[in-house]
Amino acid sequence: MTVTVLIADDHEAIRDGLTMILNNADGVRVVGEAADGATAVRQARALRPDVTLMDVRMPGVDGITATRQVLAEGLSEVLVLTTFDLDEYVDGALRAGAAGFLLKSVEASRLIEAVKQVAAGEGVLAPQITRRVITAFAAGSREPAPAPHGLEDLTEREREVLACLGEGLTNTQIGTRLYIGETTVKTHVSRVLAKLDLRSRTHAAILARENGLTRENPASAVLRKPP
Template sequence: MSVRVVVADDQELVRAGFAMILDAQPDIDVVAEAGDGFAAVAAVREHRPDVVLLDIRMPGMDGIEAARIVCAETASKVIMLTTFDRDDYLFDALRAGAAGFLLKDVRRDDLAHAVRVVAAGESLLAPAATRRLISQFTTGGARPVLPDRRLDALTARERETLRLLADGLTNAEIAAALVVSEHTVKTHVSNVLTKLGLRDRVQAVIVAYETGLTVPGQR
């Protein structure tokens, strides 16, 4: 079954190029294109795609607000698109529920891979730029002064899983680090998301930074 995708970008050539690359994949089907946030939300409501590519900066309704609506109303996974590797609004997009982001100069193979990864329920945490941006936006004076009790519900092993996840490790790498099976890691990750009331792994990483469980630059 094909992964259904909506591509939203106000630059027609960029939008058409992404759509052409994805449509050329045997397992990906672009069901709609949109030139602004309003059109993107309308397309998602009509087609209920698996994945939505949203440009952060669009006229009318920007990608962040569109992501917030899409993530609140549907099960569609959102990938943010940006020209910049540092965007002041990226953290807001991740908190809105976006599964990650891509720079617009992404290679065609990486674009298709990203869509498949997100459609499968994973998040785009591996790219170094993603981790760097999450780190920047969750620090710099934003660390809570009072103790953060959100992690109290987690077991010691679940905390360690969250810390490794925030370091950008895959399930296989976490399993190797903890000397457990990947199935056990998936269970730990699922427990973390459920106990913290989170949508996906990206939001879990944000919590890890916000609570001080993970400190940028430390491994």
């Protein structure tokens, strides 16, 4: 199966470089480009790519707003790729529903791997910011929200999977941890997201971390749903 990609970045040279990298990778094909957020949304509607590589700072409609629109319409998964690892950008991208956040300094092989991971329904965060992001969300002073509907419907195994998501584990790592197949992991992840009405596994990870859901305590009582 070929993963189709839309590249949204206001710098033509960067778009050309990303296109070259991805089109030379096995199982990946760039199907479109956009120089601003509004065009990215229109292209996503027309092309329905598996993954949209989204820059943050673009003229007109910015990448965060475009990400929110693309995901609200169910047009594509979004992987944010930017030069800036500012907290406001990371926070904005993840709360908009992006499946991942990488810096443009990422190696070509890692970028290709990340695109495939996002297309497969996994989340991706740059190693430089993973711990900072988790710490920031866990230490946030936001008021608790009502427990999400469907929490009581999670099975014990689904709670264990949710706890693993909170640790940032991939599907393969979750399978190894829980002694189950990767296909089974994907099924559990999909059910967790559906039952808790969450947009991405990254949101599930935030929810788990904010509420102390861990491998040792997968039955944590009341979860607060991230906005």
